[in-house]
Amino acid sequence: MIRLAFIDWALLGIYFAFVLGIGWWLKRDIRTSDDFFLSGRRIPAWVAGLAFMSANLGAQEVIGMAASGAKYGMATSHFYWVGAIPAMVFLAVFMMPFYYGSKARSVPEYLRLRFDEKTRGFNAISFAVMTVMSSGISMYAMGLLLNLLLGWDFNLSMWICAGIVLLYILLGGLTSAIYNEVLQFFLIVFGFAPLVLLGLRDIGGWDGLQTGLVRVATDQGFAPGVWSHSWQFMGATTENPMGVEWFGLAMGLGFVLSFGYWCTDFLIVQRAMAAESMQAARRAPLVATVPKMLFPFLVIVPGMIAIAMVHSGHSPISLPSKADGSTNFDLVIPMMLGHYFPNGLLGLGLTALIASFMSGMAGNVTAFNTVWTNDIYSPYIRPNANDAHLLWMGRAATVVGVLLSLAAAYLAASFNNIMDVLQLVFAFINAPLFATFLLGMFWHRANGHGAFTGLVAGTACAALHHGLTLPAHAVAGVKGGWIALHHVYPSEMAQNFWTAIFAFGGCLTVTVLVSLMTAAPDRHGLRGLVYSETPHAADETGSHLGLTATLGLLALCGAIILNWIFW
Amino acid sequence: MNLDIRWPIGLLFAVFGMLIFTYGVLGDPQPSVGLNVDVIWGAVLGAFGAVMLRLARNAVARQ
Known part of the structure; x- marks a missing residue:
């Protein structure tokens, strides 16, 4: 257990005071519901951009990615690059003009403008459930971690953090959430950078790390370079600890999951929608x-670094076992924070960690209150x-959202690998969604009936695929195979990637077929919503297309x- | 926005930097990999805070 000194408590206390x-x-900036839900569309590009990035940088991400770094090595970078x-x-080059240009307040609202009410309803309700769940998982993980690490009371730490999040959103709405996300971004950068620097110094620099990783790989029966390379061992599922091959990786993660998440998840897109201009939104x-x-x-x-140390035999840190x-x-x-950080720096690291848990919750709650009020x-x-009344409702939904998150946190207790569960949820709900948006924005013939049946079919495909397959060494149930067992994947990750690919394929096919069988949408109504129906040179997007595309290319x-x- | 976000960021990091630096000098923290990291990193944090405050002030001056 880590012992905090007065200085660490002081830093944490100062951070809480700043947030509030x-x-x-x-x-005083919050006068209308637009101010509360969309920051009155006044956020500069760099603030929106950093919030966009850190809305995804919850503590699960930080902790989960370090865990994956130990489990899989450099190949974890695939989740980024x-x-x-x-x-x-x-999103910036092709999709943002329609999100921002349509003046929709949310992603589900875009679906209503482009398709119809039922497509919006399906998306809005599933999204609302998902945000509350993610926020609950995040809170649960925080309560557990603080209890394990510092001996803090699980319930008390969770309720205090939830209370602070609730207060600052009630006061400042989305702007509060965005500002705190940016603050948290810098806290994470400055809180974790010394961890990397000190760890590298301890293990003998980058070269020392590489030498250590060779041992990690050979100890587990892999080729020596597996932990240091991202692509070299993706030829076959047996060659790398992820148990995936390049096609499943590129299609499942690189295309379906990633585009489904980054381009359609309202939690993220909301940050860009709050930007001060079309140019800022795309930037x-x-x-x-x-x-x-x-x-x-x-x-x-x-x-x-941690795994290389553990395998070296004389590690200053040890990783505990699960049940x-x-x-x-x-x-x-957490173990590395405890080992490398003296009091003082420890307070900074801990504040960064708690900040990222709280801003993860705030992100979800602000997306939830918008979708609930605006789309349900x-x-x-x-x-x-x-x-x-809508502004009042937004505040009420914030209270309810925080309470539901806490309820979800108590429910989340039965899951242990946070990242895998989140990936599974994204696969079911988000994977088919990107097919809907792709067709909606770039194929004028797609209509509401097609989109809705496509979404339902895509989600069903995901569930069906998950129900018929199982990762190796897993028991049928929450991991899959709950209908019958038809295929065994080498890993859970491979199964997730392929679930996403099937969901996307199913949604795409059904949307196209049903759209062609039913009446075409009125083309005049699609202006500003579909690529081919929107004039590009005349509006403000036209003049910046070149620069946005160039930056994207860079x-x-x-x-x-x-x-x-x-x- | 009536609040330029660089103010709170700059202020928080300046305060954090000063506190951690001072603790590193006076509090005799345990060395990490042979370094008094509180002193080093406290200075880095303080410098970053100062840059942010400077940027925020420049923005006010430009208006």
């Missing part, structure tokens, strides 16, 4: 690509509510170079 202070200061950058560029995901490209060094490398006897990789970051309450429950080049260096 920001909310209190922003309170393959599974994020291309999708972020695509936001591009701004985010820069830190996103560099983050593997901050979050994956600590895991690699089933397997190594608990989720404790890589306003259209179905009280269609003629005035703006003041980001892609960066990702390619990184993949090549660590090939």
Whole structure:
């Protein structure tokens, strides 16, 4: 257990005071529901971009990526350089003009404008459930970690953090959440950078790390370079610890999962939608690509250092086991914080960790209150509510959202690998979604009936595939195979990637078929919503298309170079 | 926005930097890999905070 000194408590206390202070200061900016839900569309590009990046940088991400770094090594970078950058560029260059240009307040609202009410309803309800669940999982993980690490009371730490999040969102709405995300971004960068630097210094620099990783690989029966390379051992599922091959990786993660998440998940897209102009909205995901490209060094490398030390035989840190006897990789970051950080720096690291848990919750709650008020309450429950009532409802939904998250946190207790569960949820709900958006934005013939049946079919395909397959050494149930067992994948990750591919394929096929069998949508109504129906040169997007595309291309080049260096 | 986010970021990091630096000098923290990291990193944090505050002030001056 880690012992905190007065200085560490002081830093944490100061951070809490700042968070609430920001909310209190922003309170005067909140006059209409647009201010509360969309920051009045006044956020500058760089702030929107960093918030865009850190809305995804919850503590699960930080802890989970370090855990994956230990489990899989450099190949974990695929979640960044393959599974994020291309999708972020695509969003900025091709999709943002329709999200921002349509003046929709949310992703589900875009679906209503482009398709129909039922497609929006399906998306809005599933999204609302998902955000509450993710936020609950995040809170649960935090309560557990703080209890294990510091001996804090599980319930008390969870309720205090939830209370602070609730207060600052009630005060400052989305702006509060965004500002705190940006603050958390810098805390994570400055809180974890010394961990990497000290770890590398201890293990003998980058070369020392590589030598250590050879042992990690050979100890587990793999070729010596497996932990240091991202692509070299992706030829066959048996060659790497992820148990995936290049096609499943590129298609499943690089295309379906990644585009489904980065281009359609409202939690993320909301940050760009709140930007001050179309140009800023398109710039936001591009701004985010820069830190996103560099983050593997901050979050994956600590895991690699830890595992290399453990296998060296004289490790200063040890990784505890879970109840089933397997190594608990989720404790890589906390264990390293405890070992390398003296009091003082420890307070900073702990604040960064708690900040990322809290901003993860805040992100989910702000997305939830928007979707609930804008896409469920306003259209179905009280269609003629005035703006003041909607603003009140947004605040009420914030309270309910936090309470539901806490309820979900208590439910989340039975899951242990946070990342795998989140991936599974994304696969079921988000994977078919990208097919819907792709067709909606780039094929004018796609209609509401097609989109809705396609989404249902895609989600069903995902469930069916999951129900018929199982990862190796797993028992039928939550891991899959709950209908019958038709195929065994070498790993859970491979199964997730293929679930996503089937969901996408199913949704795409059914949407096209049903759209062709039913009436075509009115083409005049699609202006500003579909690529072919929207004039490009005349509006403000036209003049910046060149620059946005150029910046996007630069980001892609960066990702390619990184993949090549660590090939 | 009536609050430039660089103010709170700059202020928080300046305060954190000063506190951690001072603790590193006076509090005699345990060395990590042979270094007094509180002193080093406290200075880095403080410098970053100062840069942010400077940027925020420049933005005010430009208006």
